[in-house]
Amino acid sequence: MQKNIIIVCFVCFMVYIYPIVKYNWKRQHMEFFATASSGTECALQDELIELGFNSVRLNSGGIPFLGEMEDGWRACLVSRIAQRIQLVLRRFPAPGENELYDGVKSIDWTPYITPEHTLAVSAFCHSSKLTHTNYIAQKVKDAIVDQLREVHGSRPNVDRDDPDVRIFVFLGSDRATVYLDLCSKPLFQRGYRLEKGQAPLKETLAAAMLRYSGWDRTTPFWDPMCGSGTIAIEAGLWAKNIPPGIFRDKFGFERWANFDDNCAEKMKWMRGECRRYASGDMPKIIASDCDPVALETARENAKRAGLRITFREASIEDIQADGAKRVVVTNPPFDERMGVDADFYRKMGAAFTRLHGCRVGFISANIAAMKNIFVKPVHIFEMKNGNLDCGFAIYDMP
Numbered sequence: 001m002q003k004n005i006i007i008v009c010f011v012c013f014m015v016y017i018y019p020i021v022k023y024n025w026k027r028q029h030m031e032f033f034a035t036a037s038s039g040t041e042c043a044l045q046d047e048l049i050e051l052g053f054n055s056v057r058l059n060s061g062g063i064p065f066l067g068e069m070e071d072g073w074r075a076c077l078v079s080r081i082a083q084r085i086q087l088v089l090r091r092f093p094a095p096g097e098n099e100l101y102d103g104v105k106s107i108d109w110t111p112y113i114t115p116e117h118t119l120a121v122s123a124f125c126h127s128s129k130l131t132h133t134n135y136i137a138q139k140v141k142d143a144i145v146d147q148l149r150e151v152h153g154s155r156p157n158v159d160r161d162d163p164d165v166r167i168f169v170f171l172g173s174d175r176a177t178v179y180l181d182l183c184s185k186p187l188f189q190r191g192y193r194l195e196k197g198q199a200p201l202k203e204t205l206a207a208a209m210l211r212y213s214g215w216d217r218t219t220p221f222w223d224p225m226c227g228s229g230t231i232a233i234e235a236g237l238w239a240k241n242i243p244p245g246i247f248r249d250k251f252g253f254e255r256w257a258n259f260d261d262n263c264a265e266k267m268k269w270m271r272g273e274c275r276r277y278a279s280g281d282m283p284k285i286i287a288s289d290c291d292p293v294a295l296e297t298a299r300e301n302a303k304r305a306g307l308r309i310t311f312r313e314a315s316i317e318d319i320q321a322d323g324a325k326r327v328v329v330t331n332p333p334f335d336e337r338m339g340v341d342a343d344f345y346r347k348m349g350a351a352f353t354r355l356h357g358c359r360v361g362f363i364s365a366n367i368a369a370m371k372n373i374f375v376k377p378v379h380i381f382e383m384k385n386g387n388l389d390c391g392f393a394i395y396d397m398p
Contacts (some may be wrong), residue, residue: 032072033179034082035062039383039392040208044081047211051078064088072182073253073267077245077274080207080238083186086168086179094176095129097139103176104143104169111258112180115152118159119144125171140169140178164255184252191247192305193228200227201331201363203244205385206234209392212381213361215327218283224319224351225330226287229298229309235329236307239282243274247305282307290315316344319351328352328360331385332369345372353397361394 036044044063048056053075055066062082065071075085092103113119121144123136130136144167145155166181188202209231215221217239223231237244245251253259254267287302287309289295295311302309332348349372352360359378364370365388370377373395381392 029066030069030072031064031066031088032075032182033059033062033064033086033088034075034079035084035086036081037083037202037205037208037384039381039390040081040205043208043211044079047079047081048075051075069253070266070270073251073270076182076187076248076251076253077270078243079187080234080244081204081211083188083204085182085187087182089178089180091175091177093174094171095174097130097135100130100136100171100176101139101143104140104178105147107178109144109147110151112256113144113148113156113165114257115148115154115156117156117164117255117257118162119156119165119167120158120160120163121167121169123169123171127173128171129174130171136169136171140167164252166252180253182251182253184250184255185248187245189248190244190305191249192233193230193301194304201230201385203230203234205363205383206231206331207238207244208383209329209361209363210235210238212379212392213327213329213359213394215329215359220284220286220324220326222286222288222326222328223330224288224314224316224328225332226289226298226311227291227294227331229287229301229311231329231331232285232287232298232309233302233305233307236282236285236302236309237305239285240279240307242278242306246271246274284310286310286312288312288314288318316347316351319354321354321356323357326355326358328355328358328362330362332362332364334364334366334369345369349373352395355397358397359394360397361392363390363392365390367391 034044034048041058041060041063045056045058048063048065053065053067053071057064072085072087075082090103090107094100094103121137121141123133123140125131125133125136141158149155166184168179168181170177188204190203193203221235226232287298290313292313295313299311348369352373353375363385365385370391370393375395375397377393377395379394383390383392
């Protein structure tokens with residue numbers, strides 16, 4: 001009797017429950033990879049967890065997560081720190097060019113590309129027999145267009161500047177991973193910053209610095225060397241919960257072959273929801289600079305972002321203690337071409353030290369800048385600003 005009950009329960013599970021579980025697991029088991037600027041991976045991991053993405057893991061160069069295709073779309077809209085969102089299509093051994101070609105050709109490319117689309121392929125490799133990235137990219141492109149020619153009788157063209165579909169291949173230890181880029185343009189190109197200063201900071205790096213600083217989005221905020229206003233604007237967008245992706249007209253996935261009218265309606269709804277949940281609350285945000293031209297640029301950028309930020313013309317010597325508790329995050333100039341010398345760093349160090357009770361964070365590729373702050377840093381995060389090795393130092397001023 002007991003054996004019969006077990007058999008009946010097993011049959012019911014296999015017939016009714018297992019197909020549902022299997023279907024839902026498959027739907028959720030698309031793998032994405034959010035790429036990150038070096039040193040910002042932990043900030044990106046915290047952000048994606050806070051935003052409710054699934055199976056978020058820390059990884060070098062970016063953060064993997066799982067979800068449905070719509071989760072990839074949402075990541076493009078809401079992530080402030082990710083450089084790109086990529087869909088993992090397949091992993092396979094690729095010890096030689098034939099295995100690479102066959103592995104790429106075994107992927108079904110018809111949902112994404114037709115002969116009317118354009119494509120571009122880029123590659124990166126290490127510790128593999130295939131070492132020439134341009135050759136790897138060429139073999140991958142050949143495999144894709146050969147498959148599509150067999151299916152359609154014609155092939156898509158290559159457009160390296162503005163392709164409909166971007167493919168990225170990573171070859172490490174003779175194993176290939178093939179990605180589809182959901183973004184087209186990198187995510188730091190928000191769309192609100194049309195003018196840049198002398199040493200522009202990427203929006204994604206500014207967002208990572210804000211998160212690392214520990215700012216709670218309610219304490220008054222100040223960038224005393226604002227340049228084109230990137231840090232202050234990113235602070236305002238974060239405080240008001242305005243997703244950075246809503247400034248973009250179109251993402252790469254919206255140009256794929258399988259992005260039909262139903263997908264367009266879903267994306268329209270998703271953008272609307274992002275705007276609906278943006279709050280009106282923002283603490284006082286001040287951005288100052290000694291360059292009136294840079295300030296005017298910053299004002300225009302903030303206006304495009306829909307933010308009311310207080311802009312002031314002031315030099316580093318104008319920083320005085322007024323008893324107000326603030327969080328200060330800034331990107332000071334760091335080399336001679338911008339008129340910076342050792343005296344500037346001494347003035348900066350003295351000015352920051354006067355900000356009693358404030359938290360101060362600044363990024364610099366110049367170690368001399370940090371030696372002029374006579375307070376032990378709470379933390380120094382190593383990161384890249386473009387090709388420069390930098391430190392983002394955080395201080396709690398006594």
